[in-house]
Amino acid sequence: MSVLVYTESEEGKFKKIALEAVAYAKGIADQLDTQVTAVCINATDTSELGKYGASKVLKITNDKLSKFNGEAYADAIGQAAKNEDAKVIVLTSSANSKFLAPTLAVNLEAGFVPNVVALPESTSPFKVKHSVFTNKAFATTEFKTDIKIIGLGKNSYGLKENETSASTEDFSPNLDAHDFDMEIVSVDKATDTVTIADAEIVVSAGRGMKGPENWGMIEDLAETLGAATACSKPVSDMGWRPHSEHVGQTGKPVASNLYIAIGISGAIQHLAGINASKVKVVINNDPEAPFFKAADYGIVGDAFEIVPQLTEKLKEFKAQNA
Amino acid sequence: MKILVCISHVPDTTSKINFTEGDTKFDTNGVQFVINPNDEFGLTRAMWFKEKQGATVHVINVGGPETEPTLRKALAIGADEAIRINTPATDGFSVAKQLANIAKEGGYNLIIGGRESIDYNGGMVPGMLAKLIGANFVNTCIGLEVEGDNATAIREIDGGKETLKTSLPLVIGCQKGLVEESDLRIPNMRGIMQARTKPLNVKEAIDANSETNTVSFEKPAPKGPVKLVDSVDELVNLLHNEAKVI
Ligand SMILES: Cc1cc2nc3c(=O)[nH]c(=O)nc-3n(C[C@H](O)[C@H](O)[C@H](O)COP(=O)(O)OP(=O)(O)OC[C@H]3O[C@@H](n4cnc5c(N)ncnc54)[C@H](O)[C@@H]3O)c2cc1C
Ligand SMILES: Nc1ncnc2c1ncn2[C@@H]1O[C@H](COP(=O)(O)O)[C@@H](O)[C@H]1O
Numbered sequence: 361m362s363v364l365v366y367t368e369s370e371e372g373k374f375k376k377i378a379l380e381a382v383a384y385a386k387g388i389a390d391q392l393d394t395q396v397t398a399v400c401i402n403a404t405d406t407s408e409l410g411k412y413g414a415s416k417v418l419k420i421t422n423d424k425l426s427k428f429n430g431e432a433y434a435d436a437i438g439q440a441a442k443n444e445d446a447k448v449i450v451l452t453s454s455a456n457s458k459f460l461a462p463t464l465a466v467n468l469e470a471g472f473v474p475n476v477v478a479l480p481e482s483t484s485p486f487k488v489k490h491s492v493f494t495n496k497a498f499a500t501t502e503f504k505t506d507i508k509i510i511g512l513g514k515n516s517y518g519l520k521e522n523e524t525s526a527s528t529e530d531f532s533p534n535l536d537a538h539d540f541d542m543e544i545v546s547v548d549k550a551t552d553t554v555t556i557a558d559a560e561i562v563v564s565a566g567r568g569m570k571g572p573e574n575w576g577m578i579e580d581l582a583e584t585l586g587a588a589t590a591c592s593k594p595v596s597d598m599g600w601r602p603h604s605e606h607v608g609q610t611g612k613p614v615a616s617n618l619y620i621a622i623g624i625s626g627a628i629q630h631l632a633g634i635n636a637s638k639v640k641v642v643i644n645n646d647p648e649a650p651f652f653k654a655a656d657y658g659i660v661g662d663a664f665e666i667v668p669q670l671t672e673k674l675k676e677f678k679a680q681n682a
Numbered sequence: 683m684k685i686l687v688c689i690s691h692v693p694d695t696t697s698k699i700n701f702t703e704g705d706t707k708f709d710t711n712g713v714q715f716v717i718n719p720n721d722e723f724g725l726t727r728a729m730w731f732k733e734k735q736g737a738t739v740h741v742i743n744v745g746g747p748e749t750e751p752t753l754r755k756a757l758a759i760g761a762d763e764a765i766r767i768n769t770p771a772t773d774g775f776s777v778a779k780q781l782a783n784i785a786k787e788g789g790y791n792l793i794i795g796g797r798e799s800i801d802y803n804g805g806m807v808p809g810m811l812a813k814l815i816g817a818n819f820v821n822t823c824i825g826l827e828v829e830g831d832n833a834t835a836i837r838e839i840d841g842g843k844e845t846l847k848t849s850l851p852l853v854i855g856c857q858k859g860l861v862e863e864s865d866l867r868i869p870n871m872r873g874i875m876q877a878r879t880k881p882l883n884v885k886e887a888i889d890a891n892s893e894t895n896t897v898s899f900e901k902p903a904p905k906g907p908v909k910l911v912d913s914v915d916e917l918v919n920l921l922h923n924e925a926k927v928i
Pocket of ligand 2: 800
């Protein structure tokens with residue numbers, strides 16, 4: 361028996377969330393007195409995984425899996441789980457993990473709990489805490505199944521190092537034709553910008569920016585911080601910014617280290633989606649804006665003055681700390 | 683084409699979230715329930731297929747009698763028939779098994795669900811349902827066209843989107859973007875009147891075990907007050923030295 365963790369990679373390189381998931385899996389393995397096996401698909405260098413606590417790496421290399429495919433990936437990971445007799449499987453909260461998790465759960469007749477925020481409270485019965493009501497509350501849920509699938513919430517465990525010597529084995533799952541019933545015709549992805557899902561810092565702006573022509577200063581600030589840009593719902597509804605930037609209860613969830621909200625009032629539906637961010641900064645000219653109640657730091661003032669000043673100051677700061 | 687739209691009955695987004703019975707149950711007191719926003723996008727797309735391609739549209743919910751007003755609203759928006767499977771929705775897996783049973787029986791070739799319900803945020807029912815009935819599955823779906831048995835779907839991925847070709851039977855987990863916000867329909871008087879006479883069939887549940895069981899809830903610890911600063915210098919200093927995020 362072992363704890364299996366699926367370590368996602370992009371163009372051969374592991375994502376940060378994958379390493380966090382390994383660290384988390386190691387935490388569970390310690391509770392269960394067992395070891396961590398990582399399974400990866402088309403990753404180039406697996407040596408990094410040992411640093412976070414993997415004892416064994418199952419390395420799948422297969423050209424047919426070069427693009428994500430929920431059915432085939434779930435099939436491959438399920439076979440790895442059987443190979444290892446894994447009773448706990450750790451996934452992340454990426455779009456791909458969320459896509460394949462339900463399929464994997466049916467394949468293995470396993471229970472699945474997403475958005476888990478901490479190590480299991482107990483392992484017998486096996487209970488985990490996870491966020492619900494779009495971060496407005498937490499639930500503690502008990503698994504009733506022999507095999508348990510955990511979707512680890514982003515940024516909820518941290519990149520804990522735990523040097524372990526890891527062995528790597530090639531693993532070739534048997535994939536059948538049904539795994540490839542879906543054909544990816546095209547992928548349209550901006551490669552030069554930070555995505556909201558991966559970002560450590562998110563710079564978000566709302567209707568207070570008055571119009572799309574004023575987003576230059578938001579982009580400058582984001583670029584200076586290496587941050588992703590986001591927006592409130594009306595901003596994307598009006599077409600000032602793309603839908604993919606809409607964050608909140610009905611948009612994307614944000615769980616970054618730092619969230620900077622500029623000219624956003626802080627409606628309950630907006631806050632629900634960004635609550636999981638660790639530190640929140642608000643820039644708003646209305647001292648009564650509800651967002652200040654949910655923020656850690658705030659500046660009451662005109663965004664059109666403050667944002668360029670902040671960008672300048674950060675550039676200076678970066679130059680000094682480089 | 684026969685379309686089944688899965689409707690999750692959830693607290694309105696402005697609801698205060700509280701718990702009762704020793705923090706083991708969601709407190710529905712004073713809470714307004716609505717069609718899950720993601721499902722509303724899906725239902726709107728289904729209406730497009732009905733009007734442009736002559737599809738029939740059924741809506742379904744797994745839940746107690748309290749969810750019927752939500753199903754009636756879906757009928758008022760234009761669905762042809764509603765089905766309620768009479769059992770509390772205990773966990774995603776058991777809901778998916780109930781839905782799978784009806785989906786097979788009813789011969790639906792397109793099943794539309796949401797990326798996630800905004801209450802339990804499971805994000806699992808459509809994917810499980812697809813696997814249980816052997817249908818294709820596209821999650822985070824933001825575009826869908828169907829021609830005969832062929833479907834083209836657009837899916838949002840981290841940092842972009844991808845276009846997929848697949849075939850019916852198909853299950854999607856959809857979200858904002860599948861239709862324009864301005865296409866969402868508020869039921870009109872005529873729709874509401876018609877909905878009263880449209881069939882709402884209550885079906886008994888099959889035996890389906892749940893795989894997980896939520897034992898308790900809690901709310902996040904209240905946050906300390908905001909620190910207001912006067913200058914960007916001070917802000918940068920605090921973010922670096924105190925919050926340690928830059
Ligand atoms: C079912 C439902 C779901 C929803 N889901 C979401 C969601 O997922 N995400 C979301 O964001 N919203 C969502 N909303 C909408 C939400 O209720 C608010 O309407 C929205 O968040 C407001 O956007 P805003 O803060 O950009 O605009 P406003 O509320 O108009 O706020 C603009 C703010 O900018 C400030 N401002 C103006 N000028 C300046 C200036 N010069 N400098 C600094 N500050 C300035 C103002 O003081 C104000 O606080 C949802 C609503 C519903 C009904
Ligand atoms: N009780 C239910 N009845 C019908 N459909 C449901 C139910 N619960 C969830 N769904 C569907 O599954 C989607 C995802 O829900 P969830 O997996 O609970 O996040 C929802 O958007 C609905 O389309």
